[in-house]
Amino acid sequence: MINRLVSRRRLAAALAVLGIGGSAAHASADSMASLKDLPAKELRFRDFFRMPIGSKGLETTEVLRRADRQVVRLVGYMVQRENDTPGSFMLTPIPVQMSEHADGDADDLPATTVLVQLDPSQRDWVTSHTPGLVTVSGVLHVGRREERDGRVSWVRLQLGPSAIRRIDADEASN
Amino acid sequence: MKYSNPHRLPPSLFRSAVILAGIVATPLQAAPSVSRLTPPSELFSSGRPAPVIARFLPGQRFDLQATLRPDSADKTIVGARFVIDGKPVDALVALRDCSVGCLPDIAKNAAIASVRAVSVERPGIHTFSVTATQSDGQTVVADGNFEVASILAGGRKVKNIVIILGDGMGASQRTAARIVGGGYAQGKTIAPLAMDTFPVVGLVKTASLNSIVTDSSPGMTSYVSGNKNNNNEEGVFPDDTTDFFDNPRIEYLSEYLHRVQGKALGVVTTADVFDSTPAGNAVHTSNRRAGTGIVDQFFDDRRRTGLTVLMGGGRKWFLPASQTGSARSESNDYAFSAGDAHSAEIVNRWGAAAGKIDIERDLLAEFQAEGFRYAADKTALDAIDPAKTDRLLGLFSLSNMNVALDKIDGRRNKPRGLGSGGVVDDYGFPDQPMLDEMVAKALAVLERQKNGFVLLVEGASIDKQAHTMDTERWMLDTLELDRAVKVVQEFARRRGDTLAIVTADHECSGAALIGGSIVSDVKLQELARAGGEAHLRDKVVGPYEKAGFPRYRIAADGYPETTNIDRRLLIGYGANADRYEDWRTNERPVQDKEHPFLKQPPLAAHPISAKARDTEGRFLVTGQVPGDRAVHTGTDIPLSAYGPGAWSFTGVFDNTDVFFRLAQAALGGVVTPDGLSPLKPTRRTR
Numbered sequence: 001m002i003n004r005l006v007s008r009r010r011l012a013a014a015l016a017v018l019g020i021g022g023s024a025a026h027a028s029a030d031s032m033a034s035l036k037d038l039p040a041k042e043l044r045f046r047d048f049f050r051m052p053i054g055s056k057g058l059e060t061t062e063v064l065r066r067a068d069r070q071v072v073r074l075v076g077y078m079v080q081r082e083n084d085t086p087g088s089f090m091l092t093p094i095p096v097q098m099s100e101h102a103d104g105d106a107d108d109l110p111a112t113t114v115l116v117q118l119d120p121s122q123r124d125w126v127t128s129h130t131p132g133l134v135t136v137s138g139v140l141h142v143g144r145r146e147e148r149d150g151r152v153s154w155v156r157l158q159l160g161p162s163a164i165r166r167i168d169a170d171e172a173s174n
Numbered sequence: 175m176k177y178s179n180p181h182r183l184p185p186s187l188f189r190s191a192v193i194l195a196g197i198v199a200t201p202l203q204a205a206p207s208v209s210r211l212t213p214p215s216e217l218f219s220s221g222r223p224a225p226v227i228a229r230f231l232p233g234q235r236f237d238l239q240a241t242l243r244p245d246s247a248d249k250t251i252v253g254a255r256f257v258i259d260g261k262p263v264d265a266l267v268a269l270r271d272c273s274v275g276c277l278p279d280i281a282k283n284a285a286i287a288s289v290r291a292v293s294v295e296r297p298g299i300h301t302f303s304v305t306a307t308q309s310d311g312q313t314v315v316a317d318g319n320f321e322v323a324s325i326l327a328g329g330r331k332v333k334n335i336v337i338i339l340g341d342g343m344g345a346s347q348r349t350a351a352r353i354v355g356g357g358y359a360q361g362k363t364i365a366p367l368a369m370d371t372f373p374v375v376g377l378v379k380t381a382s383l384n385s386i387v388t389d390s391s392p393g394m395t396s397y398v399s400g401n402k403n404n405n406n407e408e409g410v411f412p413d414d415t416t417d418f419f420d421n422p423r424i425e426y427l428s429e430y431l432h433r434v435q436g437k438a439l440g441v442v443t444t445a446d447v448f449d450s451t452p453a454g455n456a457v458h459t460s461n462r463r464a465g466t467g468i469v470d471q472f473f474d475d476r477r478r479t480g481l482t483v484l485m486g487g488g489r490k491w492f493l494p495a496s497q498t499g500s501a502r503s504e505s506n507d508y509a510f511s512a513g514d515a516h517s518a519e520i521v522n523r524w525g526a527a528a529g530k531i532d533i534e535r536d537l538l539a540e541f542q543a544e545g546f547r548y549a550a551d552k553t554a555l556d557a558i559d560p561a562k563t564d565r566l567l568g569l570f571s572l573s574n575m576n577v578a579l580d581k582i583d584g585r586r587n588k589p590r591g592l593g594s595g596g597v598v599d600d601y602g603f604p605d606q607p608m609l610d611e612m613v614a615k616a617l618a619v620l621e622r623q624k625n626g627f628v629l630l631v632e633g634a635s636i637d638k639q640a641h642t643m644d645t646e647r648w649m650l651d652t653l654e655l656d657r658a659v660k661v662v663q664e665f666a667r668r669r670g671d672t673l674a675i676v677t678a679d680h681e682c683s684g685a686a687l688i689g690g691s692i693v694s695d696v697k698l699q700e701l702a703r704a705g706g707e708a709h710l711r712d713k714v715v716g717p718y719e720k721a722g723f724p725r726y727r728i729a730a731d732g733y734p735e736t737t738n739i740d741r742r743l744l745i746g747y748g749a750n751a752d753r754y755e756d757w758r759t760n761e762r763p764v765q766d767k768e769h770p771f772l773k774q775p776p777l778a779a780h781p782i783s784a785k786a787r788d789t790e791g792r793f794l795v796t797g798q799v800p801g802d803r804a805v806h807t808g809t810d811i812p813l814s815a816y817g818p819g820a821w822s823f824t825g826v827f828d829n830t831d832v833f834f835r836l837a838q839a840a841l842g843g844v845v846t847p848d849g850l851s852p853l854k855p856t857r858r859t860r
Binding site for chain 1: 805
């Protein structure tokens with residue numbers, strides 16, 4: 001996987017845990033560089049929307065609304081995608097493997113799927129899939145946005161520049 | 175057949191023409207060319223009159239189209255006309271230039287000529303041609319052919335048609351489901367699948383228009399249009415524009431039978447309803463991923479298709495964009511311009527809706543305003559009285575419905591999810607119906623249609639779970655489909671006027687029953703902890719007589735009490751990506767203590783691999799295909815038939831043949847197929 005990415009002049013990136021904790025703090029997009037210094041609030045997927053889902057769409061909870069534009073920490077699974085998605089990956093409360101070529105948007109993503117966005121300086125980085133649970137921290141954004149691939153996201157997590165780091169092929173093979 | 179333009183010659187003949195031209199010292203004169211002629215034909219592509227690619231029913235509608243290229247950048251195409259069997263087609267020829275909106279390899283001064291919704295009544299092979307005129311007066315002619323099939327009259331007509339499609343369900347998936355659901359004793363089946371009791375079986379060839387390996391779009395549409403489509407395309411032939419919805423169309427079985435007989439259409443699936451198989455019964459698009467436009471077209475063209483029942487997942491497309499959870503997007507919506515004859519003629523001649531870019535549309539409300547009763551969960555579905563219901567919409571999840579294993583676990587209150595609930599609770603839809611329950615309600619509503627109906631029933635996640643090589647999940651989805659088959663069979667048996675077929679669109683994953691485990695489940699877990707192929711392969715896999723007969727105990731709900739039995743059935747994959755295998759049912763990793771939950775190691779130290787499941791056993795099965803998922807295969811697939819007309823489904827036949835055999839039963843009536851005529855009495859000679 002890594003060799004393939006390197007040969008394509010793309011950068012493989014590995015997640016790094018931001019060792020932060022404590023109460024929530026407000027952050028803006030231009031303060032991402034100092035994100036590491038901000039405390040993060042633990043946010044759980046199950047607190048996003050009223051469950052079970054009713055007969056129409058989703059109802060956001062007060063917890064999610066309060067977390068909007070706050071620094072939060074999420075524990076979840078990286079969605080295993082078929083296509084490279086530079087600059088972002090999806091995080092879900094349960095493991096999901098997508099088959100975009102065969103199924104497109106007819107997927108098994110739960111409603112609580114979070115689009116995790118790398119720092120703008122890393123928008124061309126491809127984050128390799130990491131199995132198991134991962135912890136990510138960043139600034140949460142709630143609301144509709146259409147992504148470059150046409151998908152609509154409702155909850156996004158903006159990472160800072162130090163949330164991930166580059167790895168080379170030698171390191172990956174070890 | 176005539177060639178007035180050497181650009182249309184087959185390559186070998188073209189070389190000969192150049193050599194000949196050199197000998198006689200006559201330079202070839204530049205001329206416009208035809209780079210695509212639709213319907214597709216070998217006559218156009220290779221110059222050979224056979225095999226005939228496009229085939230239609232008498233009166234079935236389709237579009238004529240040609241891509242026309244001037245011989246230089248300073249010229250244009252100024253006119254085009256189509257001829258069928260020497261007679262001009264009496265309809266407007268829409269000429270669209272390619273200054274914008276065509277594929278990158280199409281010159282800006284190229285043009286696309288179309289005539290929409292033509293049809294031919296007379297059976298037989300027909301030749302058609304396009305003649306294009308360039309701005310300097312030069313012309314080019316290109317020929318193609320198509321066939322109109324004969325419908326034999328005189329038999330008893332079937333009233334209802336039910337197509338039951340196990341997506342990705344090849345022979346192996348059926349066999350595995352039979353072993354798990356029914357079991358074997360000394361080599362004999364204890365309880366057959368319902369689909370095994372269908373009296374007629376045939377083998378279907380599944381290639382699409384552009385590949386020996388089809389995807390689900392042309393896999394479905396071949397059955398209900400009689401024609402092959404390109405992969406990813408539904409109810410259309412390929413074209414050279416970037417618009418997803420303007421391709422040359424082919425009339426679907428639902429549209430045809432609604433137009434000539436007033437039949438209704440039902441679509442029931444466990445997938446998102448915009449997915450390839452359900453959409454491939456009513457929606458015309460070259461992009462199976464255009465969700466917003468696809469669900470809009472389901473509704474907008476309901477009077478052309480007779481759409482009466484629509485059930486599955488996919489609520490995300492039905493919610494206005496401002497409603498949280500909506501996936502509606504302008505980028506995949508559709509609208510036909512009234513000012514451009516190329517697309518306006520789709521509205522004028524097909525009678526199709528014009529569409530609109532309207533992501534704030536509340537499609538859920540519009541369905542209900544049109545008289546569709548809406549069910550959001552099983553409880554609501556159960557509460558619907560079919561005797562008082564003309565139309566039915568069921569949307570039981572935002573995207574795909576959960577698979578049978580997880581739905582059943584939810585009903586059994588088996589915690590497999592994140593918290594104390596099941597996976598269905600994690601998804602927020604704990605009350606989803608099973609496919610057989612949806613089908614029972616659909617049949618009850620559709621039975622009230624006095625002119626009959628066409629019903630599509632899809633078990634979608636046999637394929638989706640085979641892609642991820644999640645053996646137990648596709649096994650149970652096959653059992654779920656078979657329970658729906660039984661419901662349809664009982665309906666058809668009771669009525670006597672319903673033809674039902676069970677088949678697939680293609681096989682998925684190259685699944686193979688390689689034998690059985692020779693160890694208990696407890697021992698299997700021990701071997702998984704020891705890890706490696708020496709333990710998980712050599713001490714587990716029992717081929718031949720070592721496999722014995724795995725015995726799964728079936729609970730009252732019709733599904734195995736557990737799939738983690740001793741001496742379990744083992745499945746290998748012939749079209750697999752790399753995967754780790756421990757043979758056990760995949761639990762949610764949150765229950766797996768081996769996962770690094772909150773141990774907070776540097777996550778960069780995690781193995782970086784797409785092979786994420788069952789890694790603890792360290793039994794890596796290397797695959798033959800790149801990527802992380804098993805793929806569709808091009809092997810033939812079984813088709814079983816039940817009811818009047820079933821006997822026409824014997825032999826080995828093309829997927830498009832299915833359409834004509836269904837149509838024969840509905841239009842001309844049930845006739846004895848070729849080769850099955852009764853033995854003629856012989857005269858005694860003295």
